[in-house]
Amino acid sequence: MAAAPAGLLVLCAAIVLGINTLRSPNGAGRETTPLAIGAPPASPPGSESDLSKGAVDLLVNLDAAAASVKGSWTRQGADLVSDSSGPAILELPVRPPREYDFRIEFTPQDCVEQLLFAPSGAAGARGVAFNWCMGVGEVCGFESLNGAHVFDPSSPLTRHWVLRPGVRHVSVVQVRKDGIRATVDGELVIEWKTDYHDLGRLEEWSMGGNDRLGLGTWNKPTHFHKAELVDRTATKGQ
Numbered sequence: 001m002a003a004a005p006a007g008l009l010v011l012c013a014a015i016v017l018g019i020n021t022l023r024s025p026n027g028a029g030r031e032t033t034p035l036a037i038g039a040p041p042a043s044p045p046g047s048e049s050d051l052s053k054g055a056v057d058l059l060v061n062l063d064a065a066a067a068s069v070k071g072s073w074t075r076q077g078a079d080l081v082s083d084s085s086g087p088a089i090l091e092l093p094v095r096p097p098r099e100y101d102f103r104i105e106f107t108p109q110d111c112v113e114q115l116l117f118a119p120s121g122a123a124g125a126r127g128v129a130f131n132w133c134m135g136v137g138e139v140c141g142f143e144s145l146n147g148a149h150v151f152d153p154s155s156p157l158t159r160h161w162v163l164r165p166g167v168r169h170v171s172v173v174q175v176r177k178d179g180i181r182a183t184v185d186g187e188l189v190i191e192w193k194t195d196y197h198d199l200g201r202l203e204e205w206s207m208g209g210n211d212r213l214g215l216g217t218w219n220k221p222t223h224f225h226k227a228e229l230v231d232r233t234a235t236k237g238q
Helices: 006-023
Strands: 068-070 074-076 079-081 088-091 100-107 111-118 128-134 139-143 158-160 169-176 179-184 187-193 214-218 223-231
Antiparallel strands (some): 139 158, 169 179, 179 187
């Protein structure tokens, strides 16, 4: 029997390789695998391909004791860890630009919040402080919208979205002049057109002048592995 042409052998090998790839676990649907705290996934979920370009790591060399607003924050290796206070608040040493992405990697046990600020583009006007809230096994949403809390089922900025305790997650909030967009583990949760004056922050989450970024937790410790800021302002200096 004549030998098969070399080109045919190469084609067969490629087909077999493709079938094995499609059958691999990596080709399965969305599934979060429990990870050891502090151990990053091989390919972090929710990491945008260009997010690292120009990103500022807000946790590097941060003095946890000095940055603590409420509760006790400590270092455990490269992680920053909150205590069991309700709430525990950490103020990050940065005033955000007009448009930005705020990305965190964290391992939660209960409620986790990203404390945000939208600077005003109008001279003399005030910016707006607001929060992105993620509850383990409950809901995610922005609090509050025209006085409606994130746990109010009537709020259009509340979504049923399950975070798993003890599992590493990634949250990205994109703040733009005309609206916000929040993703968790790479999937869009909420997108909202706004000038930000319909949003607000509960008094218990206040920190300083409320014009900086922050992290918050409720009742149980959370490990924060990364907190990154990317300036997305279209025209610098405006």
